[in-house]
Amino acid sequence: MLESIGYLYGIQSARAERVPELRNLMLKEVILNFQQALKNRPMSCYAWANIALAKHQQNVDSDLMWRAFDRAMTYGSRERGVQIRLATVALDRWESAGLKRQVEVREMIANAKGGSADALRRLVKRSQVVNLQSMLTEPTKK
Numbered sequence: 001m002l003e004s005i006g007y008l009y010g011i012q013s014a015r016a017e018r019v020p021e022l023r024n025l026m027l028k029e030v031i032l033n034f035q036q037a038l039k040n041r042p043m044s045c046y047a048w049a050n051i052a053l054a055k056h057q058q059n060v061d062s063d064l065m066w067r068a069f070d071r072a073m074t075y076g077s078r079e080r081g082v083q084i085r086l087a088t089v090a091l092d093r094w095e096s097a098g099l100k101r102q103v104e105v106r107e108m109i110a111n112a113k114g115g116s117a118d119a120l121r122r123l124v125k126r127s128q129v130v131n132l133q134s135m136l137t138e139p140t141k142k
Contacts, residue, residue, distance in 0.1 A: 002040075003047055004034030010050060013057065023057075030054040045076020049085040056089040065089070069101065077108050080116040087120050091127035106132070 004031070006091070013026035023134035031054050034047040041047065049072035069089055076082035090097050090105040097105070109120045124132050 002033045002037035003044065003050075006030050006037065006047070006050060009033060010054065013054075027054045027058050043075050045072050045079055045082045048072035048075065050084040053085045054086050056092065057121075066101075073104055073108075077104070078111075082121070083108055083112060083116055084119055084123070087123045091123055091129055091132075094127070094129045 005085040009026050011078060013023050013030060016022040016026055029052055034051045034054075037047045048068045052065050052072055054070035055062055055068065068085060072086055077086070086130050087105060087109065090101060094102065109117075109124060112120050
């Protein structure tokens, strides 16, 4: 239930993009609800990924953001929704991500399948990360 409430606050924060004060309040609620949810399900990759994304959207390069990122990567790097959230954070903060996270994100993108691979390719294309552009080659269809 708390994860659902956090998710709904996340949707509302996206809608409040033009009102920064409201958006930040919504993002705080996202983080609080997902942190509460983690007390019951500490290995919930979606909760960790949403905390990382919310901290990123607050424009805070914090220890909590990177800890949440790392946990989400550990628990759910093959989950499409987690992949999208983690790629969003990592590609926007590529330089501060560090080598270990950069390698993990490269591997995640390279190993993604189906719709997830397409979505990740679009994120890479929009990013400013030059050394990932080689990953944009479309897979050959047989």
